[in-house]
Amino acid sequence: MFEQYKEGQVTFLSPRIQKVPTTSMPVFYNPQSELNRDITISAIQAFLNSHGKMEARVCTPLAGTGIRAVRIAKEVDGIKCVVAGDCNPNAAELVKRNSELNKVSEIIEVHHSDANLLLTQHHRHKLRFDVIDIDPFGSPRSFLAAAIGALKSPSLLCLTATDMPVLVGIRPRACVKRYAARPARTDYGHEHAIRLLLGCAVREAASQDIGLKPLLAIYADHYIRVFCEASKGDDETWTAVSQLGHLLHCDECGFRSLASTIQLFQSSCPECNSARTQRAGPLWAKHLGSRDFIDATLQQVLRKPLGTKRRLTRLLQRLLEELDGPPMYFDLHKLCDELEIPIPSHKTIIDAIRAKGLFCSRTHFSPHAIRTSASARLLRQILLHCTKGEQHHV
Ligand SMILES: C[S@@+](CC[C@H](N)C(=O)[O-])C[C@H]1O[C@@H](n2cnc3c(N)ncnc32)[C@H](O)[C@@H]1O
Numbered sequence: 001m002f003e004q005y006k007e008g009q010v011t012f013l014s015p016r017i018q019k020v021p022t023t024s025m026p027v028f029y030n031p032q033s034e035l036n037r038d039i040t041i042s043a044i045q046a047f048l049n050s051h052g053k054m055e056a057r058v059c060t061p062l063a064g065t066g067i068r069a070v071r072i073a074k075e076v077d078g079i080k081c082v083v084a085g086d087c088n089p090n091a092a093e094l095v096k097r098n099s100e101l102n103k104v105s106e107i108i109e110v111h112h113s114d115a116n117l118l119l120t121q122h123h124r125h126k127l128r129f130d131v132i133d134i135d136p137f138g139s140p141r142s143f144l145a146a147a148i149g150a151l152k153s154p155s156l157l158c159l160t161a162t163d164m165p166v167l168v169g170i171r172p173r174a175c176v177k178r179y180a181a182r183p184a185r186t187d188y189g190h191e192h193a194i195r196l197l198l199g200c201a202v203r204e205a206a207s208q209d210i211g212l213k214p215l216l217a218i219y220a221d222h223y224i225r226v227f228c229e230a231s232k233g234d235d236e237t238w239t240a241v242s243q244l245g246h247l248l249h250c251d252e253c254g255f256r257s258l259a260s261t262i263q264l265f266q267s268s269c270p271e272c273n274s275a276r277t278q279r280a281g282p283l284w285a286k287h288l289g290s291r292d293f294i295d296a297t298l299q300q301v302l303r304k305p306l307g308t309k310r311r312l313t314r315l316l317q318r319l320l321e322e323l324d325g326p327p328m329y330f331d332l333h334k335l336c337d338e339l340e341i342p343i344p345s346h347k348t349i350i351d352a353i354r355a356k357g358l359f360c361s362r363t364h365f366s367p368h369a370i371r372t373s374a375s376a377r378l379l380r381q382i383l384l385h386c387t388k389g390e391q392h393h394v
């Protein structure tokens with residue numbers, strides 16, 4: 001029934017995957033999530049190093065085969081204990097077998113338990129964790145409150161969300177119910193998704209007097225993954241909630257603005273005056289990461305033997321390029337379709353925008369998008385100009 005697989009530094013058992021992994025497998029394992037696990041190993045190491053933590057306690061309450069728990073135990077320096085749980089009895093049994101197979105059973109404590117129960121049992125001061133990794137089917141929303149209560153200060157909270165139709169605004173009612181936030185449907189849906197999830201996590205943490213600060217956030221392979229530092233205290237919490245805001249997006253001209261909540265009485269577009277606008281939020285309105293942390297994670301990626309090293313290196317370098325840019329990228333396909341022009345080369349567009357003294361970079365969110373401080377209107381003019389220029393040179 002089980003087959004041996006290899007990933008990172010571990011060999012482990014998983015049910016054989018027929019074509020694609022499905023939730024009906026006896027125990028769930030998705031080889032495609034290797035990048036998610038590789039970035040997690042690197043980010044945890046960067047976090048522990050930066051805080052001088054040598055005896056870290058980690059929790060993976062949705063463990064599956066235990067591949068993530070075993071890899072953390074084996075590949076991250078400074079781990080004292082990994083508490084791994086799963087509500088599926090086959091999974092809990094397999095985590096034990098995989099821990100033994102990799103000789104880390106002394107570090108890994110296995111529980112056949114509901115995730116919220118396991119986390120709540122670790123709310124007492126001495127039992128809390130330095131790192132909690134929530135990697136669910138779909139949304140992490142229902143595990144947030146229990147996870148936040150089980151975090152030390154400071155600590156690292158890692159969240160995966162795969163409920164993209166909800167987070168990009170295709171299912172607005174589900175979004176309001178699940179995340180208590182109104183979504184918009186835009187051409188920068190994946191960034192909108194990250195900001196919406198972060199907004200919800202920040203508000204949940206604030207209710208427990210914990211401030212969350214995004215250290216790193218990515219979209220890859222149809223999921224989003226965010227890493228946040230959690231710190232207890234009134235100032236930390238206030239700083240975090242002050243960085244929430246609302247989005248005003250114009251469907252007519254593509255104007256977008258993320259403003260602090262109080263500023264948002266305007267409903268018509270300040271650029272074209274259209275009433276065809278959408279408002280969304282609350283959302284995380286500030287930077288999607290910390291340069292020092294992303295850089296430290298990149299250094300770990302370069303140092304560790306990882307299966308997705310090349311792709312991850314490119315992704316993190318791109319994150320660094322776009323980090324200081326304004327929120328909400330522009331989809332060049334959509335704009336050029338509207339203008340009925342071929343897409344000019346990225347280099348031509350980026351050079352033309354930078355020549356005007358404005359910010360412009362590629363974005364890890366999409367190979368067909370750019371992040372720029374140019375307005376939607378100016379960007380259209382520049383695109384038209386670039387196309388004329390390129391056609392002239394043919
Ligand atoms: C996406 S898989 C985890 C994959 C794993 N983290 C990895 O990297 O391979 C989600 C897991 O959560 C478990 N699960 C779902 N709901 C749960 C709950 N309420 N409590 C505990 N485990 C749960 C499922 O049995 C499944 O094994």
Ligand SMILES: [Zn+2]
Pocket residue numbers: 250251252253254255269270271272273274
């Ligand atoms: Zn407008």
